Amino acid sequence: MNNNLYCALRDAFPKDIDQTAIETADGEPLFYTWRDLDRSSAMIANLFQSLDLPADSRVLVQTDKSVETLILYLAVLRAGLVYVPLNSAYQASELEYFIGNAEPAVVVCASRDFGWISKIAFRAGTQHTYTLDDDRSGSLLQRAAHHSGQQVPVPRTSADVATIIYTSGTTGRSKGAMLSHGNLLSNAQVLKTLWGWRSAAEGGDVLIHALPLFHVHGLFVASHGALLNGSKMLWFAKFDARAVTARLPEATVFMGVPTLYVRLLAEPSFGAVACRNMRLFISGSAPLLAETFRQFSERTGHTILERYGMSETVMLTSNPNTTSPEAPPLGRIAGTVGFALPGVDLRISGDGGSLCQPGEIGAVEVRGPSIFQGYWRMPEKTAEEFSADGWFKTGDVGHLDSHGRLTLIGRSKDLIISGGYNVYPAEVEGYLNELPGVDESAVIGVPHPDFGEAVVAVLVPRAGSTVDPQACIAALKQRIAGFKVPKQVTLADHLPRNAMGKVQKALLREQHRAAFAG
Numbered sequence: 212m213n214n215n216l217y218c219a220l221r222d223a224f225p226k227d228i229d230q231t232a233i234e235t236a237d238g239e240p241l242f243y244t245w246r247d248l249d250r251s252s253a254m255i256a257n258l259f260q261s262l263d264l265p266a267d268s269r270v271l272v273q274t275d276k277s278v279e280t281l282i283l284y285l286a287v288l289r290a291g292l293v294y295v296p297l298n299s300a301y302q303a304s305e306l307e308y309f310i311g312n313a314e315p316a317v318v319v320c321a322s323r324d325f326g327w328i329s330k331i332a333f334r335a336g337t338q339h340t341y342t343l344d345d346d347r348s349g350s351l352l353q354r355a356a357h358h359s360g361q362q363v364p365v366p367r368t369s370a371d372v373a374t375i376i377y378t379s380g381t382t383g384r385s386k387g388a389m390l391s392h393g394n395l396l397s398n399a400q401v402l403k404t405l406w407g408w409r410s411a412a413e414g415g416d417v418l419i420h421a422l423p424l425f426h427v428h429g430l431f432v433a434s435h436g437a438l439l440n441g442s443k444m445l446w447f448a449k450f451d452a453r454a455v456t457a458r459l460p461e462a463t464v465f466m467g468v469p470t471l472y473v474r475l476l477a478e479p480s481f482g483a484v485a486c487r488n489m490r491l492f493i494s495g496s497a498p499l500l501a502e503t504f505r506q507f508s509e510r511t512g513h514t515i516l517e518r519y520g521m522s523e524t525v526m527l528t529s530n531p532n533t534t535s536p537e538a539p540p541l542g543r544i545a546g547t548v549g550f551a552l553p554g555v556d557l558r559i560s561g562d563g564g565s566l567c568q569p570g571e572i573g574a575v576e577v578r579g580p581s582i583f584q585g586y587w588r589m590p591e592k593t594a595e596e597f598s599a600d601g602w603f604k605t606g607d608v609g610h611l612d613s614h615g616r617l618t619l620i621g622r623s624k625d626l627i628i629s630g631g632y633n634v635y636p637a638e639v640e641g642y643l644n645e646l647p648g649v650d651e652s653a654v655i656g657v658p659h660p661d662f663g664e665a666v667v668a669v670l671v672p673r674a675g676s677t678v679d680p681q682a683c684i685a686a687l688k689q690r691i692a693g694f695k696v697p698k699q700v701t702l703a704d705h706l707p708r709n710a711m712g713k714v715q716k717a718l719l720r721e722q723h724r725a726a727f728a729g
């Protein structure tokens with residue numbers, strides 16, 4: 212049996228494959244049928260197979276969001292290669308690390324970036340660099356056009372790696388989480404049932420896809436959800452609250468990070484009328500404020516379903532899929548991430564490894580079919596993240612209630628989540644400390660009305676040096692992705708330290724917590 216994930220997705224396509232699978236919703240509409248997805252992914256897969264690449268070669272992709280990028284992902288699955296998506300905001304120094312670490316056989320980038328990315332790729336030994344733009348141009352599609360539109364997916368086992376998702380590391384170096392065909396398929400199947408994706412006979416579902424395509428949320432949870440149910444997607448290259456609201460009446464399912472919900476609530480045309488055909492609003496990737504949950508429910512009559520996952524595990528827990536808000540303990544509750552998904556084992560570990568009782572706070576640990584295969588070429592890091600008895604340590608801290616419902620209350624890792632993107636202070640501090648005149652720095656996350664948390668830096672100038680905070684921000688924008696760049700930089704004579712000499716980040720967070728208030 213071929214456990215290539217593409218086979219399961221292809222089997223779920225509707226009988227009439229000339230129906231629309233994806234309609235683009237920003238700009239002139241373009242319609243992609245299920246046949247289009249199948250044929251075009253076959254052509255790109257055939258192009259890759261003609262390159263005679265070693266098994267498990269990596270295809271690293273940094274492009275703008277487009278349907279063709281999704282097709283490229285399907286092609287990589289079909290060809291039995293490993294898909295490595297990168298945030299399109301990453302800059303040269305970040306790309307240098309990812310390409311050096313992944314050693315991809317193929318790199319696909321936007322043509323505006325070809326000059327510098329192909330140079331980095333060449334130095335790393337990559338033999339094939341193609342371009343792919345969001346207007347269906349670029350050398351990838353030109354080359355693929357010469358190949359057949361039929362292809363038999365390369366046989367894969369459930370344990371074979373399908374993708375490497377880079378996650379920021381506590382020490383500043385990103386780690387590549389390897390997810391297998393089986394990890395992704397099992398999770399998509401569980402969510403299909405749990406979230407009650409409706410078959411065509413039940414009226415079908417239509418998903419608004421407005422998330423980036425380089426992370427677990429947009430690429431797997433959203434795209435797999437629709438593909439595995441043969442459901443149409445209304446496709447936004449970029450989230451825009453007004454444009455999404457205008458198309459909501461045609462949709463039944465929406466997935467977003469909390470920032471998208473905050474922005475929908477700030478959009479005057481958004482409300483119950485626009486949501487009249489909606490069945491399900493799902494939120495994840497960052498904590499959803501109870502206030503946003505409440506305002507959303509008041510404005511639309513819908514209770515947002517919050518779920519929890521991460522790159523290493525795909526989805527782990529979910530609030531229930533009830534169509535009407537039920538009373539606790541069974542309904543959706545603001546501020547909780549719900550129950551372990553079927554097949555997922557979840558435990559809360561206290562100090563010394565003892566198991567916590569309901570209500571007791573401890574480290575969230577998980578086991579299950581969607582837990583990743585380890586970090587790419589980092590066996591020691593992988594070993595560190597698992598307990599001796601094989602549970603993955605999520606790095607999140609929380610408690611279960613007596614029904615098994617999980618509430619997250621913090622993170623053991625020093626992580627900031629801004630607008631659904633993870634930022635590790637150590638990485639940003641590393642770049643800040645290299646700036647002229649900077650002696651040391653501390654990076655923290657503080658509440659932000661739009662992004663949930665925003666990155667803020669406190670800099671200590673070297674004796675006799677003058678440091679301009681705005682110039683520091685401008686300098687960092689040249690070096691790292693914009694979402695990691697501090698939204699505010701302040702200067703200090705020294706950093707507060709405890710008796711052990713450790714910077715007191717909690718104190719700094721407290722001092723700066725009103726930086727974006729109002």
Ligand code: MLC
Nearest residue numbers: 423426427428450470495496520521629630631632693694
């Ligand atoms: C953009 N900017 C951000 C930012 N996104 N700053 C902080 N945090 C963010 N998340 C900055 C840019 O650098 C730029 O700065 C300015 O905002 C405008 O850029 P933009 O690209 O036009 O921004 P916008 O379109 O408004 O993007 C905001 C957003 C986007 C919320 C739509 O960040 C987004 O799509 N987030 C979703 C992330 C996601 O999918 N996460 C899933 C991870 S998977 P300047 O200074 O240059 O103007 C995961 C597992 C799981 O976590 O469980 O799901």
